[in-house]
Amino acid sequence: xxxxxxNFWRSSACAVLLLVVGLSLAANWLAPAGYAKQxxxxxxxxxxxxxxxxTDEIGRDRFARVLYGTRISLLLAPxxxxxxxxxxxxxxxxxxxxxxxxxxGAMAVTDLFLSLPWLFLLITVRAMMPLNxxxxxxxxxxxxxxxxxxxxxxxxxxxxxxxSLRESDFVRQARASGIRGGRLFWIHVLPNLKPVLYAxxxxxxxxxxxxxxxxxxxxxxxxxxxxSWGSLLKELEGLVSVGEEPWKFVPLILxxxxxxxxxxxxxxxxxxAA
Amino acid sequence: xxxxxxxxxxxRTMGRKAIAVSMVCLGLLVGSVLAQGELRLCLRSEPKTFxxxxxxxxxxxxxxxxxxxxxxxxxxxxxxxxxxxxQSWKVSKDGKQxxxxxxxxxxxxxxxxxxxxDVAHTVQQLMDPALHSPTGDAFRSGPGNVETKIISSxxxxxxxxxxxxxxxxxxxxxxxxxxxxxQKEMAVLGPFxxxxxxxxxxxxxxxxxxxxxxxxxxxxxxxxxxxxxxxQANRDVEMLRFKRGEIDLVNSLDSDYFDKLAATSPQLVxxxxxxxxxxxxxxxxxAKAPLPEYKKNWFRSAIFRRAISQAINREDLSRVxxxxxxxxxxxxxxxxxxxxxxxKLKAQAYTPDAALKALEGDGFRLENGTLxxxxxxxxxxxxxxxxxNKYRERMxxxxxxxxxxxxxxxxxxxxxxxxxIERMTQTFDYEAILLGLTxxxxxxxxxxxxxxxxxxNHQWNPQEKSPETAWEAEIDRLMRAQASSADAKKRKESxxxxxxxxxxxxxxxxxxxxxxxxxxxxxxxxxIPVILAPQTYWNVERLSVK
Numbered sequence: 001x002x003x004x005x006x007n008f009w010r011s012s013a014c015a016v017l018l019l020v021v022g023l024s025l026a027a028n029w030l031a032p033a034g035y036a037k038q039x040x041x042x043x044x045x046x047x048x049x050x051x052x053x054x055t056d057e058i059g060r061d062r063f064a065r066v067l068y069g070t071r072i073s074l075l076l077a078p079x080x081x082x083x084x085x086x087x088x089x090x091x092x093x094x095x096x097x098x099x100x101x102x103x104x105g106a107m108a109v110t111d112l113f114l115s116l117p118w119l120f121l122l123i124t125v126r127a128m129m130p131l132n133x134x135x136x137x138x139x140x141x142x143x144x145x146x147x148x149x150x151x152x153x154x155x156x157x158x159x160x161x162x163x164s165l166r167e168s169d170f171v172r173q174a175r176a177s178g179i180r181g182g183r184l185f186w187i188h189v190l191p192n193l194k195p196v197l198y199a200x201x202x203x204x205x206x207x208x209x210x211x212x213x214x215x216x217x218x219x220x221x222x223x224x225x226x227x228s229w230g231s232l233l234k235e236l237e238g239l240v241s242v243g244e245e246p247w248k249f250v251p252l253i254l255x256x257x258x259x260x261x262x263x264x265x266x267x268x269x270x271x272x273a274a
Numbered sequence: 275x276x277x278x279x280x281x282x283x284x285x286r287t288m289g290r291k292a293i294a295v296s297m298v299c300l301g302l303l304v305g306s307v308l309a310q311g312e313l314r315l316c317l318r319s320e321p322k323t324f325x326x327x328x329x330x331x332x333x334x335x336x337x338x339x340x341x342x343x344x345x346x347x348x349x350x351x352x353x354x355x356x357x358x359x360x361q362s363w364k365v366s367k368d369g370k371q372x373x374x375x376x377x378x379x380x381x382x383x384x385x386x387x388x389x390x391x392d393v394a395h396t397v398q399q400l401m402d403p404a405l406h407s408p409t410g411d412a413f414r415s416g417p418g419n420v421e422t423k424i425i426s427s428x429x430x431x432x433x434x435x436x437x438x439x440x441x442x443x444x445x446x447x448x449x450x451x452x453x454x455x456x457q458k459e460m461a462v463l464g465p466f467x468x469x470x471x472x473x474x475x476x477x478x479x480x481x482x483x484x485x486x487x488x489x490x491x492x493x494x495x496x497x498x499x500x501x502x503x504x505x506q507a508n509r510d511v512e513m514l515r516f517k518r519g520e521i522d523l524v525n526s527l528d529s530d531y532f533d534k535l536a537a538t539s540p541q542l543v544x545x546x547x548x549x550x551x552x553x554x555x556x557x558x559x560x561a562k563a564p565l566p567e568y569k570k571n572w573f574r575s576a577i578f579r580r581a582i583s584q585a586i587n588r589e590d591l592s593r594v595x596x597x598x599x600x601x602x603x604x605x606x607x608x609x610x611x612x613x614x615x616x617x618k619l620k621a622q623a624y625t626p627d628a629a630l631k632a633l634e635g636d637g638f639r640l641e642n643g644t645l646x647x648x649x650x651x652x653x654x655x656x657x658x659x660x661x662x663n664k665y666r667e668r669m670x671x672x673x674x675x676x677x678x679x680x681x682x683x684x685x686x687x688x689x690x691x692x693x694x695i696e697r698m699t700q701t702f703d704y705e706a707i708l709l710g711l712t713x714x715x716x717x718x719x720x721x722x723x724x725x726x727x728x729x730x731n732h733q734w735n736p737q738e739k740s741p742e743t744a745w746e747a748e749i750d751r752l753m754r755a756q757a758s759s760a761d762a763k764k765r766k767e768s769x770x771x772x773x774x775x776x777x778x779x780x781x782x783x784x785x786x787x788x789x790x791x792x793x794x795x796x797x798x799x800x801x802i803p804v805i806l807a808p809q810t811y812w813n814v815e816r817l818s819v820k
Contacts, residue, residue, distance in 0.1 A: 057530075224686040
C-alpha cells in the first residue's frame with residue numbers, strides 16, 4: 001500500500017514546475033531593477049529587504065539574477081530538447097523504420113556522434129564562434145549547440161523502437177492491405193512512436209539544464225551580464241563552508257528541485273513509453 | 275699564597291672554559307632542535323626540471339630558489355643587490371665585463387669545494403646555445419662568445435660580447451653548478467637540497483649540511499631541518515589545507531580568501547601592498563586582422579584608446595573586484611618597483627564626461643544612448659578574457675557597465691586559454707583582450723619582449739617589420755638605448771620616457787596592480803612577507819617552525 005499515490009507526486013511536481021516558471025516569467029515585476037544593475041557599494045551583501053537573496057561579488061541583486069536565470073534555463077532547455085527529439089526522430093526513427101542499410105547507416109552516424117567528447121566539442125565550437133555576439137545570441141547559440149549535439153541517445157532508442165514497430169503484426173497487416181511509404185509511417189508508426197518521443201523530450205530537459213550549468217561553471221556558457229543557472233552556480237566555487245552563506249545555495253536548491261520535478265513528471269511518460 | 279692564587283686563577287680559567295663549552299653545547303643543542311622543524315607549502319604545478327639552468331616554470335623556480343647558491347642576490351625586502359657566494363664584484367664602465375671575488379672555504383652539498391672554476395663552468399653551460407637556457411637569454415645582448423677568465427681560485431672575470439644592461443642583477447637567477455661533482459646539478463650551494471621526489475605528489479627538501487651561512491650568534495643556517503613541497507594545483511584545496519594546518523605558507527593569496535581568513539584569523543594574513551603584477555586590456559591594432567576597417571580605425575586612434583581608458587573606473591575595480599587589495603595602475607611599472615617606477619606619471623582619473631567629449635572631438639556622436647562613429651557605425655566591441663578567472667570576468671563585466679555610460683556596447687567573451695592564445699598570436703581574430711602580466715624581475719630589460727615592435731609579445735601588433743607608428747619607433751629607440759647602457763641614471767631617463775609614451779598612447783590600458791597577499795601559519799617564525807617572489811619564504815634560511 002502506498003502512503004501517497006503516484007498522482008500526488010506527479011501533481012506536486014507539475015505544481016512546482018508551474019510555480020517556478022510563473023515566478024521566472026514575472027521577473028520584470030518582481031525584480032524591476034533587472035539582472036545587470038551593479039550596486040557597487042553593496043557588493044556580496046547578505047539578504048536584506050532591498051536584496052532578498054543578497055548581492056553577488058559585483059553588487060548585482062541575486063534574487064533578480066535567479067529569476068532571470070531560471071527563465072533562460074527553463075525556456076531554452078525545452079527548446080533544445082525539442083530540437084534534439086526532432087533530430088532523433090529524423091535519424092533514429094526513420095532509420096529504424098526503413099531498416100536494413102538505412103538503420104545501419106543511422107546507427108553508424110549515431111555511434112560516431114556518441115564517441116565524440118561532447119564537452120571538448122562544445123568548447124571547440126564555442127571558440128570558433130564569432131566573438132561579437134550579444135548576450136542573447138550567446139544564450140541561443142549555447143542551447144542550439146546543446147540541442148544539435150544531444151540527440152544521439154534518443155536516436156538509438158527511437159531506432160530500436162521503430163525497428164520493432166516495423167516488424168510488428170499490425171504494421172505487416174497494414175502493409176499487406178496495401179498501405180505503404182509515408183502513409184504507413186504517418187498512420188501506423190508515428191502514433192506508436194509518440195510515447196517514446198515524449199519520454200525522450202522530457203528526459204532531455206534536465207540533461208540540458210545540467211549541461212548548460214556545466215558549461216556555465218567552465219565560463220563557456222551564457223555571456224555576461226545575462227544570468228543562467230550555470231553562471232549562478234559558479235558562485236559556489238571556493239565556498240569553504242556550507243553554513244557561511246547559505247543563501248548562495250538557492251540556485252543549486254532550485255536546480256535540484258526543478259530537475260527532480262522533471263524526473264517525477266517524466267516517470268509517468270516512461271511508464272507510458274514502456 | 276702564590277700557590278693559592280695560582281690555583282684559584284686556574285680554577286677560574288677552567289670554570290670559564292667549562293661555561294664556554296656548555297654554551298657551545300647548548301648552542302649546538304638549540305641549533306639541532308631548531309634544525310628539526312619542517313616547513314610545508316604547496317607547489318602549484320609539477321616541477322619540469324631540477325637543472326637550475328633550464329628552469330622556466332614557477333615550480334622549478336621555487337626549487338631553484340630554495341636549493342641554488344647564487345653569486346649575488348636581490349634582497350626581496352630592500353630590492354638592493356647583496357653579495358652571496360661572491361664577496362664583492364665590479365662591473366666595467368662599458369657594461370661588458372663583470373669581475374667577482376668569491377668567498378673561500380665553501381663546499382657544495384656533497385662536499386665538493388666551490389671555486390672560480392665552478393663559476394666558469396656554470397657560465398659556459400648557461401651560454402651554451404645547445405642548452406637553450408631561459409636564464410641565459412637575459413645575458414644574450416648581441417652576437418659573439420662569452421669569455422671567462424679565472425684569475426685565481428677565488429677570482430674570476432666574465433666578458434660579454436656587448437653590454438648587458440643590469441648585468442650584476444641578472445646573476446640573482448644563476449644558481450652555481452659544480453664542475454667536478456659526480457652528482458652534477460644535484461650538488462647545490464643553497465640552504466636546502468632535494469632529498470626525494472614523488473611525481474605528482476611531493477618534493478622533499480632537506481637541510482644542506484655544508485651551507486656556508488651563519489646567523490649573528492654564529493649558529494649554522496638554515497634553522498629548518500626540511501621542507502615538504504606538496505604538488506597541489508587547486509587553489510581551493512591549498513586554502514583548505516592551510517586552514518586545517520596541513521601547510522604553513524600560502525603565496526599570492528586570492529583577495530576573496532584573504533578577507534575570509536582575515537575575518538577569523540587576522541594575524542595569519544599579510545597584505546604587502548601593490549605587487550609588480552598588472553591587469554590590463556588592449557585593442558587589436560594588427561593591420562591584417564580580420565576586422566572591419568572602421569573598427570581598425572577606432573583601435574588605431576590614440577584618442578579612442580585614451581577615452582576608453584578614461585571611462586573605466588579603476589577605483590571601483592580595485593575596491594569591488596579585489597576587495598580593496600589592489601591599486602589603480604598607472605603604467606607598465608608598478609609603484610612597488612622603487613627604482614624604475616616613474617613617479618611623475620599622473621593617475622588616470624575616471625572622467626566619463628571628458629572621455630565622451632574627447633570622442634566627440636574625434637567625430638563620434640552619442641545617439642539614443644549609443645555612440646556612433648563618423649560613418650554612423652555603432653561602437654560595439656568584444657573583450658575576451660580567459661575562462662575560469664573570476665577576477666578578470668568580474669573586471670570585464672564592470673568595464674562593460676562603465677563603457678555603457680558613454681554609449682559603448684561591450685560583449686564579454688570568456689574563452690579557454692589555448693583558444694585565446696591562438697586568436698591573440700596566430701589568427702588575430704579579436705577586438706580587445708583583458709589579461710594580466712606577471713612581472714618577476716625589476717629591471718626594464720624584463721619587458722624588452724613586450725615593448726620592441728619586432729617582438730612576438732608586442733601584443734597589440736606583434737612582429738612589426740619596422741615600427742608602424744612614430745611613437746613605437748621612439749619606444750624601440752629608448753628601450754635599445756637603456757639596454758645598451760651601463761649608466762643607471764641614463765637608463766632610468768630612457769625608461770621613464772617609455773612609461774610616459776605608454777600613458778599618452780595607451781597601447782595597453784593598465785587597470786590595476788594587485789596587492790601581494792599571503793598567509794603565514796602562526797607556527798612559522800621569522801617570516802616577513804614582501805611583494806617580490808617568493809613572498810613569504812624569501813628569507814627561508816632564517817625561518818623556523820615551532
